[in-house]
Every structure is written in C-alpha cells, then in structure tokens.
Amino acid sequence: MRRYFRTPFSRVPLLGWLAGILIAVALERLAGAPLALALGLTKVPVLFGFVIMLKKPALIPSAVLYVLLIYAAPTAVVTRLSISPANRLAAWLVRLPMAIPVAVHLGLLYAALHIWAEISDYRVLVLKLTLIAVMVTLSLNVINGYMGEFSCSHPGFMAIGAYFASVFTVGLFVNDQFFGAVFLPQALGPFLFPIALILGGFLASFGALAVAIPSFRTRGDYLAIISLAFLFIVKSLIENLEFVRGPRGLSGQPDWATLPTVFLWTVLCVWSINNFVRSTVGKALNAVRDNEMAAGAMTVDTRRTKIVAFLFAAFWAGVAGGLFAHVLRYVNPSTFGIQKLAEVLAMVYFGGLNSVYGSIVGAVSISLLGEALRPLEIFKWIIIPLLLILVMIYRPTGLIAFKDLDVTALLQPKRKPEEEA
Amino acid sequence: MRTRSLVGVFVLAGFLAFVPSGWVQAQTIKIGINAPLTGDIPKVGEGTKFAAQMWLEDVKAAGGLTVGGKKVPVELVIEDNESKAESAVKAATKMITEDEVLVMVGPQASKQAIPAGGIANNYKTPMVTPWSTNPDATKDRPYVFRACFLDPFQGPVLANFITEQFKFAKAAVLYDVASDYPKGLAEFFKMAWERLHGPGSVVAYESFTTKDTDFSSQLTKIKNSGAQVLFTPQYYNEVALIVQQAHQLGWKNPIVGSDSWGSAETVSLCGKDCYGLFFSTHYAAAGATGATKEFIIRYQRKHGYVPDDVAALTWDAMGLVQKAIQDTGGLTGDLKKDRDNVRSALSQIKNFKGITGDMTFSGGGDPSKCAVIVQISDKGEFEFYKSACP
Numbered sequence: 001m002r003r004y005f006r007t008p009f010s011r012v013p014l015l016g017w018l019a020g021i022l023i024a025v026a027l028e029r030l031a032g033a034p035l036a037l038a039l040g041l042t043k044v045p046v047l048f049g050f051v052i053m054l055k056k057p058a059l060i061p062s063a064v065l066y067v068l069l070i071y072a073a074p075t076a077v078v079t080r081l082s083i084s085p086a087n088r089l090a091a092w093l094v095r096l097p098m099a100i101p102v103a104v105h106l107g108l109l110y111a112a113l114h115i116w117a118e119i120s121d122y123r124v125l126v127l128k129l130t131l132i133a134v135m136v137t138l139s140l141n142v143i144n145g146y147m148g149e150f151s152c153s154h155p156g157f158m159a160i161g162a163y164f165a166s167v168f169t170v171g172l173f174v175n176d177q178f179f180g181a182v183f184l185p186q187a188l189g190p191f192l193f194p195i196a197l198i199l200g201g202f203l204a205s206f207g208a209l210a211v212a213i214p215s216f217r218t219r220g221d222y223l224a225i226i227s228l229a230f231l232f233i234v235k236s237l238i239e240n241l242e243f244v245r246g247p248r249g250l251s252g253q254p255d256w257a258t259l260p261t262v263f264l265w266t267v268l269c270v271w272s273i274n275n276f277v278r279s280t281v282g283k284a285l286n287a288v289r290d291n292e293m294a295a296g297a298m299t300v301d302t303r304r305t306k307i308v309a310f311l312f313a314a315f316w317a318g319v320a321g322g323l324f325a326h327v328l329r330y331v332n333p334s335t336f337g338i339q340k341l342a343e344v345l346a347m348v349y350f351g352g353l354n355s356v357y358g359s360i361v362g363a364v365s366i367s368l369l370g371e372a373l374r375p376l377e378i379f380k381w382i383i384i385p386l387l388l389i390l391v392m393i394y395r396p397t398g399l400i401a402f403k404d405l406d407v408t409a410l411l412q413p414k415r416k417p418e419e420e421a
Numbered sequence: 422m423r424t425r426s427l428v429g430v431f432v433l434a435g436f437l438a439f440v441p442s443g444w445v446q447a448q449t450i451k452i453g454i455n456a457p458l459t460g461d462i463p464k465v466g467e468g469t470k471f472a473a474q475m476w477l478e479d480v481k482a483a484g485g486l487t488v489g490g491k492k493v494p495v496e497l498v499i500e501d502n503e504s505k506a507e508s509a510v511k512a513a514t515k516m517i518t519e520d521e522v523l524v525m526v527g528p529q530a531s532k533q534a535i536p537a538g539g540i541a542n543n544y545k546t547p548m549v550t551p552w553s554t555n556p557d558a559t560k561d562r563p564y565v566f567r568a569c570f571l572d573p574f575q576g577p578v579l580a581n582f583i584t585e586q587f588k589f590a591k592a593a594v595l596y597d598v599a600s601d602y603p604k605g606l607a608e609f610f611k612m613a614w615e616r617l618h619g620p621g622s623v624v625a626y627e628s629f630t631t632k633d634t635d636f637s638s639q640l641t642k643i644k645n646s647g648a649q650v651l652f653t654p655q656y657y658n659e660v661a662l663i664v665q666q667a668h669q670l671g672w673k674n675p676i677v678g679s680d681s682w683g684s685a686e687t688v689s690l691c692g693k694d695c696y697g698l699f700f701s702t703h704y705a706a707a708g709a710t711g712a713t714k715e716f717i718i719r720y721q722r723k724h725g726y727v728p729d730d731v732a733a734l735t736w737d738a739m740g741l742v743q744k745a746i747q748d749t750g751g752l753t754g755d756l757k758k759d760r761d762n763v764r765s766a767l768s769q770i771k772n773f774k775g776i777t778g779d780m781t782f783s784g785g786g787d788p789s790k791c792a793v794i795v796q797i798s799d800k801g802e803f804e805f806y807k808s809a810c811p
Contacts, residue, residue: 043519046515046519120518120519121514121518121544122511122514122515122518122519125510125511125514126511129507129511235599236599236630239598239599239630240598246598246601246604247598247599247600247601247604248531248555248557248601248604248605249506249532249535249601251535251536251539251557324507328506328507328510328536329536329539330506330510330535330536330539331506332506332532332601333599334532334599335505335506335507339505371511374500374501374512377458377459377501378458378459378463380459380501381459
C-alpha cells in the first residue's frame with residue numbers, strides 16, 4: 001500500500017494537486033449528471049453525497065461510487081501521471097517573479113471552485129459563506145491565537161461592517177423607503193462596493209479602539225469581559241437605531257457579492273493576515289503572548305503591538321461582515337449574537353490556534369459539516385460539539401496549530417527523496 | 422497483486438448490485454418545508470413538521486394529489502433552518518435548486534421568512550409562510566404568500582376591541598424592543614389607539630430587552646401612569662412573568678395580548694393569573710367546531726398536546742398549496758412553468774375555508790382574513806370570544 005500510494009503522492013507538487021482537482025471537477029461538469037442518473041441518483045450529489053447518504057441510506061453505495069469515480073479516481077490518476085511534468089512546470093514557475101506562480105496557482109484554484117460551484121446555486125451559496133467564515137476565523141485567530149488573548153467581540157465587528165456596507169449600498173443605489181430614492185447609477189455600484197467594505201472595516205476598527213484602549217492596560221480576563229460587553233452594546237445599539245429598522249433588519253442589498261468578489265477578498269484577507277503574522281509586528285505579537293514583560297524588556301512596544309493587531313483583526317471582521325450582508329441580502333442584529341460568537345470560536349479552536357492553515361481548515365470543515373449533517377436535525381448539535389470535544393482532548397490547541405503558511409515553500413516542486421539526501 | 426485486483430472487482434460488483442434501478446423517474450410533486458427544527462424555537466418547528474406530515478398522510482391515503490384528473494404522488498422535503506437567517510437562506514436555496522420543490526412552505530418567523538422570501542422570489546418559486554406577520558416578507562415579492570393576517574391589521578383590531586369592550590381611553594404598552602414582532606405590533610397598536618383616542622392616549626410606552634425577567638420598574642411606571650389597560654404583545658414565557666409581576670404590584674385592570682400568546686405553554690406557566698384575559702389570535706382551540714375540531718383532535722391523539730396556532734396555520738398553508746396546485750388544472754412537467762402556474766393560482770384563491778378562518782387573496786401575497794379574540798377560561802382553555810374581520 002505504502003509503495004503504491006504514499007511514496008509517489010508525497011512527490012506531487014501543489015500545482016499537480018490543483019490540476020488533478022480541476023480535471024475532476026471538469027469531469028463532473030461534463031459527465032456528472034449522466035453518471036449520477038446511471039447510478040440511480042436523481043441529481044449530481046451536491047455536497048460529496050453526504051446529504052443523500054443521510055437522507056436515503058439505500059443510496060449510500062451509489063453516492064460513494066459517485067464520489068470515487070468523479071472525484072477520487074480522476075484526481076488520483078491525474079496527479080499520479082502529472083508528477084514529473086507538474087514538478088518541472090513548478091520548478092520553472094518558481095524561478096519567475098513571485099507574483100506569477102502565485103497568480104497561476106490562485107487562478108487554478110479559482111477555476112476549480114468556479115467549475116465545481118457552477119453546477120448548482122446551492123454550492124455557490126455554501127462556498128461564499130464558507131469563504132466568509134474563513135475570513136472571520138482567520139481574523140479572530142490573530143487575537144485568540146497569535147496574541148493569546150480571548151476576544152468575544154468579533155460578531156460585533158462583523159455587525160458594524162455589515163450594517164455600514166448595507167447602509168452605504170442600500171442608501172446610494174436602491175430605492176428604499178428609509179433612505180429615499182436612488183442616489184447614484186447602478187453601474188457605478190460594483191466599483192464602489194469595495195469602498196463600502198473597506199469603510200465598514202475601518203468603522204469596525206474604530207469600534208475596536210473602544211475595546212482596546214481600556215482593556216489593554218492590563219492582562220488577563222479583562223479583554224474577554226470588555227469585548228463581550230462591546231458585543232452586547234453593538235447589538236442593542238442597532239436594535240434601537242430606527243433608521244436601520246432596528247430588530248426588523250435591513251434588506252434589499254444589491255447582489256454584488258458574487259463568487260469572484262468573495263474569493264478575491266478572501267485571498268486578500270489570507271494574504272495580508274499571513275504577511276502580518278509573519279512580519280516583525282507578528283513576531284512581536286507572539287512575544288507579547290508568551291511573556292509580556294520579557295517582550296517589553298526586549299524593546300517591544302507591547303501596548304502598541306496589541307492595539308495594532310486588534311484593530312487589524314477587527315478590520316477584516318468588518319469586511320467579512322459587509323460581504324456576509326451582501327451574500328444574504330438581509331441583516332438583522334440578532335444574527336450577530338452569542339450564537340455567531342460560539343460558531344466562530346468553534347472554528348478557531350477546531351482548526352488550530354496560531355495558524356493560518358488551521359483557520360482555513362477549521363472554517364471549511366465546520367461550515368461543510370454543518371451543511372452536510374443538516375438532515376440529522378437535532379443530532380447535528382450532538383455530533384459537532386462531540387467532535388470539538390475530541391479535538392480538545394487529543395489535540396488541545398486544535399488540528400493544525402502553530403504552523404506557518406510559507407507560500408514560497410508551498411509552491412516549490414517536490415524532489416525525489418534521493419535528491420534530497 | 423492478482424488477489425488485490427480480484428477483491429477490487431468484487432467490491433465494485435457489490436456496489437453495483439446495490440444500485441437501485443431508478444432509470445425511469447415518475448413525476449412527483451415536491452413540497453419544501455423550511456422549519457426551525459433546532460435553535461431558539463424548536464416547538465414551532467415541531468408543530469410545522471407534524472402538521473405537514475399529517476397533511477401528507479391524508480394525501481397518501483387518497484393515493485396522491487388529484488391534479489387535472491391524474492393522481493400524482495407527493496413528497497415533502499423537510500429542511501431545518503436552525504432558526505437562523507443564513508440557514509434559512511441556505512435551506513431555501515437547497516430545496517429550490519437541488520430538490521426542485523414546486524412550492525416552499527415556511528419559514529415561520531419573520532427574521533427567516535424575509536431573507537428566504539427574497540430567495541424564493543429570485544428563483545420564481547412560490548413560497549407560503551404560515552406565521553410571518555411582518556409586512557416586509559411579502560412586500561414587492563409576487564412569489565411570496567402568507568397564511569396569516571398582518572401586524573398592521575392586528576394592531577387596530579385590538580385597539581377597537583378594547584375600546585368597545587371596556588370603553589377605556591388610556592392604554593399602556595409593554596414590549597420587547599429587541600425582538601422584531603413585539604416591537605412592530607406595539608407600534609401598530611399605539612398608532613391605532615392614538616387614532617381612536619387622540620395623541621397622548623397611550624400614557625405609558627415601556628420597553629425591555631429579550632431575556633429580561635424583572636419588569637417591576639416598567640410595571641410600576643405603567644401603574645402610576647393611570648393607564649386603564651395594559652397591552653403586551655409578548656411570547657408565552659414573558660407573558661407569564663409580566664402578568665404575575667403586574668398582579669403582585671397591585672395591577673387590577675385587564676391585560677390584553679396578541680397572537681404570540683396562543684401557545685399551550687402560556688397557561689401552564691402563568692396559571693390562575695392569566696384566567697379571564699383576552700388576546701387576539703388566528704384560531705381558538707376550545708369550543709372549535711367542524712374541520713378545526715377534527716384537526717385538533719387528530720393532532721392531540723397523535724402527538725399528545727393541543728396544537729398551537731403555528732400548527733394550524735401550517736395546516737392551512739398546506740391546504741392553500743394543495744388548492745393552488747389543483748387549480749392549475751394539471752402539471753406540465755416543466756418546473757418553471759408549473760411554479761408560475763401555482764403562483765398565479767395562489768394569488769387568485771377566493772374564500773378558502775381554512776381551519777383558521779376564511780382566506781381570500783386578491784392578486785397580492787397577503788390574504789384578507791378575520792382575527793379571533795380569545796378569552797382564557799377558568800379552566801385555562803382558549804375560548805372563542807368574538808371575531809374581527811377587515
């Protein structure tokens with residue numbers, strides 16, 4: 001087994017995997033529907049067959065066979081066959097300026113996601129919300145993982161971003177009983193949408209300042225308490241603001257959060273947070289977490305470091321909130337309550353503290369699990385927490401904790417073991 | 422190597438043996454149920470699910486739904502929306518695009534019905550929300566319908582009822598500012614009351630926040646304001662606390678509620694304090710006759726408790742859907758066309774005899790429908806007192 005699988009596949013570069021996945025999803029696009037019909041499934045299994053398996057156990061073999069034939073087998077074959085060309089191509093690419101190989105990889109990833117999602121609008125929606133979950137989880141990980149504090153205010157930052165972006169777009173581009181007639185032409189909208197998101201992020205950062213100034217004078221539980229209070233303040237503020245319709249929620253956001261937009265913002269978020277935590281400030285942040293006094297003795301401006309990190313994280317939470325509002329095209333304050341907080345915290349701690357990989361894995365796996373186990377109704381809420389408890393027992397810091405995401409190393413071709421030696 | 426490939430072949434053959442021969446697809450009608458089975462209000466989800474399943478039993482017993490002279494089998498696609506807006510949107514998208522439902526029933530609460538209604542309207546799929554009383558759910562959405570009356574109707578009904586019944590002129594309102602339904606209804610009631618009795622006739626307009634349990638400061642203010650009646654459009658758990666605390670503070674005047682009182686839990690939590698109080702609702706369980714009584718008895722026998730208004734409204738929503746499908750006069754097999762046909766049939770339903778009253782749609786998504794004023798009897802039952810029609 002080891003000879004046939006482990007050894008050759010350990011030599012597949014990222015480029016090879018992406019190519020394999022791309023071929024698999026393209027195959028699904030071409031042959032998915034007839035194959036599904038031939039296997040007795042009425043439609044293409046939407047989330048790797050999980051929903052079908054749970055709803056109709058009799059169809060489990062068909063669903064498994066479908067996943068094997070469409071995803072597993074083509075990916076395996078293509079990656080296995082493409083080891084040497086992919087390695088050669090990767091070796092050639094990494095010699096070019098860094099931006100080019102990164103763009104090629106991201107392009108392949110987006111193409112794969114796009115083709116996969118194009119089959120069904122449900123996939124598009126799940127993918128968009130998962131990408132947003134990645135952004136929120138990552139930004140919370142900056143505080144709870146890299147800084148080692150416990151912040152509870154992330155849904156509050158999301159709410160600020162969501163409401164600001166919604167007011168901006170609904171107010172300017174939509175006929176609305178509260179904000180009046182259209183102010184700017186629709187055609188300008190998609191260009192001004194990033195500005196709405198960024199301003200929403202800045203406003204969230206500004207709100208974060210209100211938490212940061214009092215709580216970073218000391219260490220310990222203060223941040224948790226103050227940030228929790230902040231969450232409640234934001235929620236009840238919005239509930240009492242009549243011009244955003246209070247608890248009734250704000251609807252009618254234009255449909256600008258398309259899949260490419262959300263993907264682009266997620267890439268930006270991952271890139272900037274990854275650079276941030278690997279920079280001097282990021283290392284200083286880790287030093288503050290491990291021993292604040294020692295960090296101070298080593299000339300780290302601890303207070304400034306903490307505030308910068310906190311505002312930075314809040315900014316991305318705000319942007320994610322803005323996107324979230326435009327994906328759902330409705331926001332109400334009760335969405336951003338304790339339940340949302342629990343969800344994001346679960347993603348952070350499940351995936352792994354202090355790790356960009358971990359946040360991506362945590363957000364994707366909890367989002368997809370939540371979707372895949374939906375037919376189980378109440379048992380879903382037993383299985384997911386149980387998984388979380390198991391992770392906490394066997395890997396107390398999360399699945400993939402304390403691991404750097406080194407983009408250069410990731411893109412390198414994989415050499416044969418003999419060459420390495 | 423040889424044995425391994427043999428094993429592989431056998432495994433594959435084994436899988437194929439299990440594959441059912443589903444080549445020929447019989448036409449079925451799929452109806453999506455988007456219900457809060459988990460989350461904040463699981464009881465609402467349960468009532469929705471039970472009522473829908475009872476309807477399905479009836480249809481199955483009849484051998485399918487008779488559409489255009491043909492019996493067509495019906496299938497329910499029940500999805501949990503976790504009582505969250507984003508989940509309701511996901512569930513709606515899934516059942517519309519993946520399961521290809523003809524009609525979606527639900528979600529129930531407005532905070533899920535508003536965003537899910539947007540989805541249904543985008544995909545041109547008819548949706549009937551049994552319980553959402555917020556005007557935004559159906560506003561400017563030709564594909565979204567509801568099976569209940571609206572808050573702007575219920576507020577004036579209560580204001581008129583109190584004026585006629587007690588001849589009072591000064592009212593107080595106590596409501597949850599953080600919850601969309603009580604806040605909306607409180608506003609509509611205040612507007613209607615002030616139209617009847619002039620500005621300033623709502624002498625106390627007090628609020629609290631969800632999950633508050635102590636209302637003594639608000640109630641003291643209300644008592645001192647000289648109000649003759651207290652209106653509180655709250656849910657059952659708060660109703661019990663508010664009524665008991667008001668009586669402890671020496672409030673002797675009537676307390677009036679809205680359709681959110683209509684849960685079996687209200688009386689079991691509130692006890693004797695609630696006897697004799699009035700509220701407006703969709704139907705009265707005690708003293709019901711005809712089809713309503715039949716439904717209640719059947720539901721109670723099966724699930725062990727009297728169905729609350731959500732279950733009754735869901736039952737009516739299913740009935741509306743059934744009537745609309747039958748009114749189309751036959752399915753074309755083209756889902757898009759069928760959905761359009763069902764939509765136009767729904768918007769033209771006249772004098773539908775529901776168990777929660779007669780419903781008439783005149784082109785739009787909101788039925789004109791009577792409200793019922795119910796009094797809680799000395800046995801703790803919800804007794805029909807009078808009905809108020811638009």
